[in-house]
Amino acid sequence: MIDNTRRPLVEGITAAIVGVTEFGPHLDLFRDELGYQVAAEGVVPAAVADALWGSGSADVEVVALAAADAGTGRIHLVRVPEPAAPAEPPHNLDVGLVGIDMYARDIEAAHAELGRMGREWTTSPTTYGVPVGEREVQVTQGVCPAPDGTVVVFVQPAAVRGTEAWAADPTRSFTELTSVVCHVPDPDAEVGFWGPDGLGMAVWYDIVFSAPGFDAVAGLPAGTKMRLAFLAGEKTARIEVTSALCEHRVDRRAVQRPARSLGHSGWSVRTHDLEAALESVRRTGGRVLGTPIETDDPLHGRAVVATADTPNGISVTLWQPRA
Secondary structure (H helix, E strand, O other), rough: OOOOOOOOEEOOOOOEEEEEEEEEHHHHHHHHOOOOEEEEEEEEEEHHHHHHHOOOOOOEEEEEEOOOOOOOOEEEEEEEOOOOOOOOOHHHEEEEEEEEEEEEHHHHHHHHHHHHHHOOHHHHEEEEEEOOOOEEEEEEEEEEEEEEHOOEEEEEEEEEEOOOOHHHHOOOOEEEEEEEOOOOOOOHHHHHHHHHOOOOOOOEEEEEEEOHHHHHHHHOOOOOOEEEEEEEEEOOEEEEEEEEEOOOOEEHHOOOOOOOEEEEEEEEEEEEEEHHHHHHHHHHOEEOOOOOOOEEEOOEEEEEEEEEOOOOOOOOEEEOOOO
C-alpha cells in the first residue's frame, strides 16, 4: 500500500540540464541579460560523467547558473564537444523535452529590452485563458530562442507562485526557472512517476483545453486540444507534462541525453533518500540506468548520484547530498 503521508522524495526539478557547444553565448544570455549568477563551475570527473551519462573517457566541463542564489530552478550548462545531433529547437508537438520557463516581471518590457539586444522572439507576448475548475486563469507568454536549440519561455502569470529569486530580490526582472516542459505519448505514466504516489510532487491541475492564444504561442494548428498536467513540489522548478490529442511530430528523446546532446537534454533532481527514490522509479515504470556513484563536483557537491529514465524516456539525474 502507498503511504500518502510520507515526505515527498523530491522538492521539484533542481535544474534543467542544457548541452552547449561553448559557454560564452549562454552566459551572454542567462548571466549578462537575464541576471543569473555563476554558482559553480569546473568539471564532472570522467568516471562520474561516464557512469551517469555515457559521455566517454574525458572530464565534462560544466557551469551551474542560479538566479539570486536560488538553490533550485537552476540551469546546468554542460559542454558537449561532439554532440549526437546538430542543435535544433524542439517543437511543442515533438516528443521529448521542450521549453524551460521563467517568470518575467514585465513581459512587454522584457520583449522590448531583449529585442534591443538582438534577441528576436519567435512568439511575442500573447495572453490566453486556461480553464482550471470553474475559473479561467489568464496567462501571458512569449518564446525566445536561446543558443544551441534551447527554447526559453517567458511567463507573466496572473498570480505569481512563490519563487526563491523574487523572495530574495523582489526587484529582479526575471526569476529562476519556474517550470520545465515535456511532451509525452503517455501522460498518465509520467504523472504517476512524479506525482503523489511516485516521487511525491503534487498535481496542481490536469486538464484538456484548447485556446487560440495558446495555439499561437505554441505554434500549434488551430483548435489543437492539449492535455496539460502541472506538477509542483515545495520548490521550483515545477513540471508541465503535455500531450496533444493529435499526431505527434519528431521523437527527440534519443538525442536528448545529458553530456551528449545540445539544448534542453535532461533534468537534475535532488532527493533526501536516493535509495527510496530509485525504488520509486522502478515501481512506477521508469528505468534506473546504473549503479549509484559517489561524486564531488560543481553540479552536485559531495553527493551520491544515479541516472534514470522516466516511463516516457526523459533523462533524470537523481542525487542525494552527503553531509
